[in-house]
Amino acid sequence: MYKILEKRRLGPGIQEYVILAPDVARVGKAGQFIVLRLHERGERIPLTIVDCDPKGGGVTLVVQEVGKSTREMGETFGVGDSVLDFAGPLGVASEIERYGTVICIGGGLGIAPLYPIARDLKRAGNTVIGIIGARNKELLFYEDRMRAVCDEFHVMTDDGSYGRKGFVSDPLREILAAGRPIHRVWAIGPAIMMKVCAKVTKEFSVPTVVSLNSVMIDGTGMCGGCRVEVGSATKFACVDGPEFDGHAVDFDLLMARQKFYAEEESCSLERYLAERKGAETR
């Protein structure tokens, strides 16, 4: 059992958790992920590591309540409760080096896994340009944390309710078009956002890293459900990734595979909500 030490609401349907898992906290690195399971009937949920506290043993995660399990976690798991299973760190850590000037782009929930990468890149001596964006102001989070590790910072919202109106790819294009030397780009967020960013950076031939959140069962290399096409090769996001060369990823295939269980997921969520409602009225 793995105890929830802290829980904080970052926005509508977005929760930050700190979970006690000392073994993972000791060695977990930016770019890696963990798999957790809430209870005996639960599914294995892969979540990218946001932060590790080697001394206190806590692992920070940000969870968006998009389906039954994440909703259940948000609604029924509080500080002091424990999740049944927690395994990690899984996947290959981000390649943190001194590249020169890097752009770190986080879209929506992607801001969470992006933050430790930006932080570590800054620590490694890079000039870090941060770009974060979300649909609207309410869904933005970690602005302060990101600002603190960036030399230059851009905030975007789709609807213009905060920062500049537009997409994260807009300032990206402007920076590259201005001819500023950029040595590497990290883009993490929804598949479509990563696809667009990778398209822009390809025009300017800037190496670009993306982090893929494909459907996984075990997260350890055993099911192959998370397979993605990178270049002409089939890769497993769980053991070969989750980070890959954004210019080589087949994003259309990724998006199609992410949607496969959409109907089952919505059926499971509907059923859960009906049960919750029943329990409340009883």
Added chain:
Amino acid sequence: MIRDKQVPMREQSGAERIRNFDEVPYGYSDDEAAAEAARCLQCRNAPCIAGCPVGIDIPAFLLAVKERDTARAIAVIKTSNALPAVCGRVCPQETQCQGVCTLGKRFEPVAIGRLERYCADWESTHPAAPTSVAPSTGRRVAVIGAGPAGLTAAGELRKMGHDVTVYELLHVAGGVLMYGIPEFRLPKAIVKREIDGLRQMGVRIEVNQVIGRIATVHEMLAGGFDAVFIGTGAGLPQFLGIPGEGLNGVYSANEFLTRTNLMRAYLFPEYDTPLRVGRRVITVGGGNVAMDSARTALRLGAEESLIVYRRSEEELPARREEAHHAKEEGVDFHFLTNPIAFLGENGRVTGVRCLRMELGEPDASGRRRPVPVAGSEFEMQADSVIVAIGNGPHPLVLQTTPGLELNRWGNIVADPETGATSIPGVFAGGDIVTGAATVIEAMGAGKRAARAIDAFVRAK
């Protein structure tokens, strides 16, 4: 007079059992078991013992069953085999103990597997004497992977008095016994019972442990373990490398079986993990895993379950019994058929393009090589496709253990008798060494390695 035929074991009919996940055979009654055990000739040279990868004293346990002393029978088995309820069900006895049974030269061999299962099941309903454990040696051994090889090594080492901790990556112990082999062939309650037995002996089993990351093999050796056994198995699914493999509805057998067995997708939405099957399912491959997949598809509601295999029925690597059960349940076999592309619409698989094959000259495996028939291309419709063509070595521990010698297939190079690897104090066995093989072979390797580890840590 000796009966020429085995006492048959009652089982669910094909039509009945594809509607449930319950075990197919019911097991022997006491009378049936005693009658079958009485068929043993008690040969003095006992070829069956040599035919058993863990060397069970088969004539001795059969004699005890015949004399209706099941407690003695199970005690005999357990001296050599820590997981009899599992082995009685999934061992390929026809090529091992029963394959060399003297009686089998003229008649049907003694049904040793069924009798092993009978004894183990008897034990589950009778209070057992705890397995005796030698006094503590003060030596510590880490076992990586709680599958058949690791659990066997752990049990043996614990009996010898060592302090044993098993580290498992998944959230339950059992390895392929839990995620791979279906409930109807090996009930999970049985696996859990066997593992509980190990815990009662004092074996510590830690799940959710990502060895290679939270601790490397070298760190374990430096951090107080006197030896490490690696039994991490063949967990990495292989694909065909043909167009359309990324389509939705194309599964590795590992994914299909893991969703079903480990995550209980057949109980969705009671359990949270879903699995989409469809009306017509094609499984590619001819081994036991392919049989398990095709039979599982039927139980998940597929109306048609087909197996596509590129060689002929004669070369089918699956156990006869498994192929026979699959046929009884209505699985439709398409031999000498090789997929060359998966077809799809809107990102979903809709069919398989295949070539007809014919058998040519023998290949490196000694089997006749299948060669394509020119112009024989045709298409088969499918809602789901399961790729069951084998698994490679699980990568996690191998990638994080510098100095560990691997062969050209990426498996660990280990002494077949001792399991010793290129790193002193590190031993290995099971599928991570041999490539995908059987449960009992992995157990045999775990047992042999345990003996070598015992000698190694005592000499330290």
